[in-house]
Amino acid sequence: MKQTLAFLMAFAMSMSLADQVDELSDGCELPVLHSNLLLQRKNQSLQSLDHPAEEDATTTTHAQHSDATCASKLVKIMKQVSKIEKAQHAVTLPTSSPISLYVKYILLLQETQPFHFKHVIKDLKGIISGEKKFVDLPQQDRNELRHALEEIAERIDVEQAIPKEKGLIITEQCLQFLSDAQNADKDEEDTVEGDIRLPDADAVKLFEAGTKVGDLFPDPSHIPICFDPAMPENIRKIILHAAQHYTDHVPCIGFREVVPNVTERKCSVKPGIWAQHGTSNWANLGATTAWGGPTLQLVDAYLGTAVHELGHAIGVAHEQSRPDASQYIRIMWEAVQASKTDNFKTHMDADTSVPYDLMSVMHYGDTFFSKDGRKTIEPIKPDPSKVIGQRMGLSRADAQQVANMYGCPSATLDFKQCTSNLSHSGTEGDCTCHRDPNPSAERIFKATENGRSWCAPHCHIYNQASYAPCKCSVGWKYGEYAFPHVVVHYCYEDTRCNDADPIFCSKHSDACNADGNKNDPGSLYWQMRQKCSKTCDFCRKCEDMHPDCHRYKQYCADRLTWFDMEFEHVCRDTCHQCLR
Numbered sequence: 301m302k303q304t305l306a307f308l309m310a311f312a313m314s315m316s317l318a319d320q321v322d323e324l325s326d327g328c329e330l331p332v333l334h335s336n337l338l339l340q341r342k343n344q345s346l347q348s349l350d351h352p353a354e355e356d357a358t359t360t361t362h363a364q365h366s367d368a369t370c371a372s373k374l375v376k377i378m379k380q381v382s383k384i385e386k387a388q389h390a391v392t393l394p395t396s397s398p399i400s401l402y403v404k405y406i407l408l409l410q411e412t413q414p415f416h417f418k419h420v421i422k423d424l425k426g427i428i429s430g431e432k433k434f435v436d437l438p439q440q441d442r443n444e445l446r447h448a449l450e451e452i453a454e455r456i457d458v459e460q461a462i463p464k465e466k467g468l469i470i471t472e473q474c475l476q477f478l479s480d481a482q483n484a485d486k487d488e489e490d491t492v493e494g495d496i497r498l499p500d501a502d503a504v505k506l507f508e509a510g511t512k513v514g515d516l517f518p519d520p521s522h523i524p525i526c527f528d529p530a531m532p533e534n535i536r537k538i539i540l541h542a543a544q545h546y547t548d549h550v551p552c553i554g555f556r557e558v559v560p561n562v563t564e565r566k567c568s569v570k571p572g573i574w575a576q577h578g579t580s581n582w583a584n585l586g587a588t589t590a591w592g593g594p595t596l597q598l599v600d601a602y603l604g605t606a607v608h609e610l611g612h613a614i615g616v617a618h619e620q621s622r623p624d625a626s627q628y629i630r631i632m633w634e635a636v637q638a639s640k641t642d643n644f645k646t647h648m649d650a651d652t653s654v655p656y657d658l659m660s661v662m663h664y665g666d667t668f669f670s671k672d673g674r675k676t677i678e679p680i681k682p683d684p685s686k687v688i689g690q691r692m693g694l695s696r697a698d699a700q701q702v703a704n705m706y707g708c709p710s711a712t713l714d715f716k717q718c719t720s721n722l723s724h725s726g727t728e729g730d731c732t733c734h735r736d737p738n739p740s741a742e743r744i745f746k747a748t749e750n751g752r753s754w755c756a757p758h759c760h761i762y763n764q765a766s767y768a769p770c771k772c773s774v775g776w777k778y779g780e781y782a783f784p785h786v787v788v789h790y791c792y793e794d795t796r797c798n799d800a801d802p803i804f805c806s807k808h809s810d811a812c813n814a815d816g817n818k819n820d821p822g823s824l825y826w827q828m829r830q831k832c833s834k835t836c837d838f839c840r841k842c843e844d845m846h847p848d849c850h851r852y853k854q855y856c857a858d859r860l861t862w863f864d865m866e867f868e869h870v871c872r873d874t875c876h877q878c879l880r
Contacts, residue, residue, distance in 0.1 A: 367434055370474035371427035374445060376467040378424070380739070381448040382417050384455065387740035420444050434477040442478055446601055450541065453603045455739040458659055458695045462685050469687045470604065472665045479600040493618055493643045495582040495609065497595070515587040516615050517571065520552050520706040521730075521748075523614065524572030524593070526560040531577050534601045539575050540775035542606035546614075547774065548746050549699040551730035552708035553614070555774050559799050559835045561806050566592040568806040568835060573613045581605055586615035604691030608661050611698070615705060619660040620677065621647045628656045629688075630678045640669035644676075653704045657697035658686040665689025718746060718753040722769035726752025747771030759791045766790065798834050805832035812836030818846055821863045830864055842873050849874040 420441045426432035437445075452461070452468055461468040517523045525543060527536050543555040559568040566574050571593035584594030594613040598606060620629060623646050631644050657663070658679055666677045666688045677688060694702075703709055708730050718731035726749070733746040733755035747756045756771035759778065772778045772791035781788040799805045808828065812835065816825025829838055829845055844850075846863070849871035856875035860867045868875040 367477060368428045368430070370471075370477050371424045371434075373467050373470060373474060374448075375421055375424050375428075377452055377470065378417055378420060378445070378448050380468060381451050384451065384740050416440070416444060437478075445478060450538075450603045452739075453693045454541070454545070455735070455743055456692075457735055458661075458690060458692050460737060460739075461692060462687065468692075469690050470692055471687060471689045472605075472608075472691045473667060473689065475602050475605060475691055479602065479605075493621065495580075496585050496612055496617075497582050515571070515589050516705060517587045520614075521554040523553070523555045524558040524567050524569040525555050526558050526567040526569075526572055526574055528560065528565070528574070528576040529562060531575060532601075535577050535598050536575070537775070538601040538603055538606045539596070539598065539610065540773070541603055542610045543775075544745060544773045545603065545607055545693055546610065546702070547748070548733060549694045550702045550706070550708070551732045552706050553702060554748055557775050559802050559805060562802060564592070565595075568802070568809060573610075581609055583609040583612040585612050585617065602691065604661060604693060607693055608691060611662050611702075614702070616662055616698075616702060617647060617650055619657060619663040621645065622650045622652055622656060623648050624652055624656055628658065628680055630680055632674070632676050632678060635670050635672070635674040635676050637669050637671055643669055651701055651705060653709075654697050654701045657695055658683070658688050659690055659695045660698050661690060661692070661694055662698065663688055663690075718755045720744075720755045722754055722756055722771070724754070726754050728752055745771075745773055747773065759789045761791050799832050801831040802835075805835040808832070809835050812838075826863065833869075844873045845870045 423432060423437055423441055426436075427434060449470055452470075456468065458469070525539070527539075540555075540557070546553045547555065558572055560566075560574065561568045565576075566572065571587040571589050571591075573593055574595045576595065576597050577599065578597040579599055581598055581600075583596040584591070586594065588594050596609050596613045598609060619625075625646055633641070636644065664677060666675045667673060668676055668689070670676045679686065679688065700709075716727065716731045718727045718733050728751060731746075731753050733744055736742075736744070742757050744755050744757060747754050754771055757766070757768070759766045759770035759772055761776070766789045767786055768789075770789050776791035776793065779790050779792050804827075808824075809832075811824055811828055812832065814824045814828060816823035818825065820826065821830075826845075828836060832838070852862075852867070852871070853874050855867050856871065858867070862870050
């Protein structure tokens with residue numbers, strides 16, 4: 301035991317110690333890494349949950365999406381997430397191999413982030429019984445429900461959710477209870493079909509005449525996306541998660557975050573997707589090249605909603621607007637608001653290469669634009685395994701349709717699998733990553749760098765660390781620390797990797813690789829590196845900007861500035877700061 305503790309103390313050298321964690325065994329306490337490797341205190345295991353109340357068989361049709369019904373679904377989702385969390389945290393610690401003991405215990409601690417399930421369940425049961433309403437839910441409950449919904453959506457495919465885990469499909473109607481967003485069936489004056497905004501009156505006329513408008517992005521593997529600086533961080537992250545969701549499901553789709561042009565309220569790279577926060581959810585349809593790219597607006601942070609609006613931004617219309625929709629659904633016109641009938645028009649040039657899908661994330665809910673809550677859409681051939689208006693994520697048919705649109709039609713059929721060997725150089729070209737049907741299994745996503753891809757677990761973020769090889773998703777950068785016996789991996793947003801002068805950078809983006817005098821801080825070479833780290837992706841380039849960096853290696857860790865930049869940034873190669 302003394303040897304083990306001595307080894308662990310040596311392993312954690314040069315790092316501050318935080319409070320000690322709970323005892324692993326009698327009298328044996330392990331140090332907790334601080335700063336970039338800070339670990340959270342071990343929490344007690346989750347309490348068992350009561351069974352959710354069953355839905356009343358006598359519930360009327362138009363009350364299908366009532367408060368009580370949605371609350372009951374959310375209870376089931378919380379219960380499933382509880383099982384997932386427990387399965388993930390059930391780590392049996394070995395009694396030998398100190399390094400293995402230490403690593404597994406750290407992973408146990410940092411993965412353990414229990415939520416107050418019991419409290420949320422109690423509030424949801426109050427809604428089911430009629431004692432409470434969704435508007436009464438405190439913000440903490442809403443945040444925990446967001447976590448649960450995203451956890452389910454990222455682990456379980458839509459087709460798995462109904463037959464294997466009944467009740468886990470969440471719909472747009474239920475999300476409206478949780479959100480402060482304007483309801484999807486109350487469109488603004490300058491939108492069509494509730495949440496599609498078109499660039500001009502002519503485009504609106506074409507759209508209303510049944511012609512789909514909007515361009516496809518010219519390079520689907522590198523679709524630019526940028527964010528209004530005023531965007532709340534939780535909304536920004538959910539849009540990045542939605543981008544990753546498309547990348548995971550459609551091999552030829554990829555996104556890259558670029559610098560926003562705040563003055564124009566467009567991306568510095570055009571066409572690009574400008575994302576902003578607002579009072580309703582909507583998006584332009586397609587690349588809209590003449591406009592510099594589409595705008596996407598979200599009011600709240602739900603993955604399914606973000607996937608839906610991002611679908612519009614890359615050119616996907618509503619499912620029920622297909623010309624063959626009347627073969628699969630029936631519009632209940634007597635229940636539709638008189639002023640909203642135009643929202644049910646079909647578009648003759650809409651894509652029909654994939655069979656009609658009631659489970660599409662792009663489909664209206666069955667009570668959209670209703671007068672009084674009655675159904676406005678009914679399937680002609682009802683199927684208990686299909687839920688209209690789901691907002692969980694892409695169905696298989698959705699993925700196939702996007703793949704067809706962007707030129708990789710074999711995506712969901714026989715496309716090659718990306719390598720899962722992270723020491724491998726990666727799979728070249730388009731490939732895909734399949735989800736494990738067991739929702740408690742390790743979550744795997746598709747990571748792409750320099751045209752090569754891997755199926756990988758996600759590294760931990762910022763102050764936590766992963767000891768097994770891992771990758772970072774859209775919007776995150778990879779970093780690592782090398783110790784004598786182990787390499788620590790993590791994902792982060794490099795605060796130094798920002799443009800000091802976004803307007804200058806957008807005007808001179810073609811000068812990112814400009815040659816210049818490395819000894820002259822007034823040259824364009826130095827101006828680009830001082831002002832345009834993000835636009836030119838200098839943070840990932842392994843270079844010393846000045847020829848004399850090697851002479852001053854001793855200053856790498858001193859946080860000094862040189863040529864108005866941090867020394868470690870000027871001398872990234874010398875100071876081992878390159879992101880490999």
